Amino acid sequence: GQNIDQPTEMTATEGAIVQINCTYQTSGFNGLFWYQQHAGEAPTFLSYNVLDGLEEKGRFSSFLSRSKGYSYLLLKELQMKDSASYLCAVIKAAGNKLTFGGGTRVLVKP
Amino acid sequence: NAGVTQTPKFQVLKTGQSMTLQCAQDMNHEYMSWYRQDPGMGLRLIHYSVGAGITDQGEVPNGYNVSRSTTEDFPLRLLSAAPSQTSVYFCASSPFSGTGQQPQHFGDGTRLSIL
Numbered sequence A: 001g002q003n004i005d006q007p008t009e010m011t012a013t014e015g016a017i018v019q020i021n022c023t024y025q026t027s028g029f030n031g032l033f034w035y036q037q038h039a040g041e042a043p044t045f046l047s048y049n050v051l052d053g054l055e056e057k058g059r060f061s062s063f064l065s066r067s068k069g070y071s072y073l074l075l076k077e078l079q080m081k082d083s084a085s086y087l088c089a090v091i092k093a094a095g096n097k098l099t100f101g102g103g104t105r106v107l108v109k110p
Numbered sequence B: 001n002a003g004v005t006q007t008p009k010f011q012v013l014k015t016g017q018s019m020t021l022q023c024a025q026d027m028n029h030e031y032m033s034w035y036r037q038d039p040g041m042g043l044r045l046i047h048y049s050v051g052a053g054i055t056d057q058g059e060v061p062n063g064y065n066v067s068r069s070t071t072e073d074f075p076l077r078l079l080s081a082a083p084s085q086t087s088v089y090f091c092a093s094s095p096f097s098g099t100g101q102q103p104q105h106f107g108d109g110t111r112l113s114i115l
Helices: none
Strands: A002-005 A009-013 A018-026 A032-037 A044-049 A053-057 A060-065 A070-075 A084-091 A098-100 A104-109 B004-007 B010-013 B019-025 B031-038 B042-051 B054-057 B064-066 B076-078 B087-094 B110-114
Touching (some): A002 A084, A018 A032, A032 A060, A032 A070, A044 A060, A070 A084, B010 B019, B042 B064
Parallel strands (some): B010 B110
Antiparallel strands (some): A002 A018, A018 A070, A032 A044, A032 A084, A060 A070, A084 A098, A084 A104, B031 B087, B064 B076
């Protein structure tokens, strides 16, 4: 089976940095996705990690450690529009099936 | 480019009624899937398909049926609606990859309430 854990909620100040952690236990692993979901909207793709290390995309970075079953999403220079839920999802070795964590709701305050 | 289109956007049903949630994509994606999203539980996979004529069960398939007669369409049927099926339903699609490395594109969701 797969257990994926992330914090339920985080609050940060505009302009600051927030790190959202995700830990997983899975019998097979072929990558980890991060999605952003604004309230009442569809999830949208942010990043994909399959190898250990850091992937950077502008203000967003994602890190993976396969040996530790751990990933984080780093949001820099926070903007009000970054207030959303961030979903961690793991894909097993075979097929496209995604298993999602419960999501982390990030609230950015002025 | 429409992407993934879900209809209806909102629906209220009575217990025991049946209905079909529609999902269509125009990106020629092989892989399509249905999720439900409940507060605090994230997205859970109901059914998925890796191509026309092929479907399989996900994590929470009970009470739902799917079919995939064309590449574009992947309808989800509720056989006999129950209050426990009140949820937001998302359809998603992606190019199929044996290693699953393609990000999925989500529709806008169907908000379903069962009374």
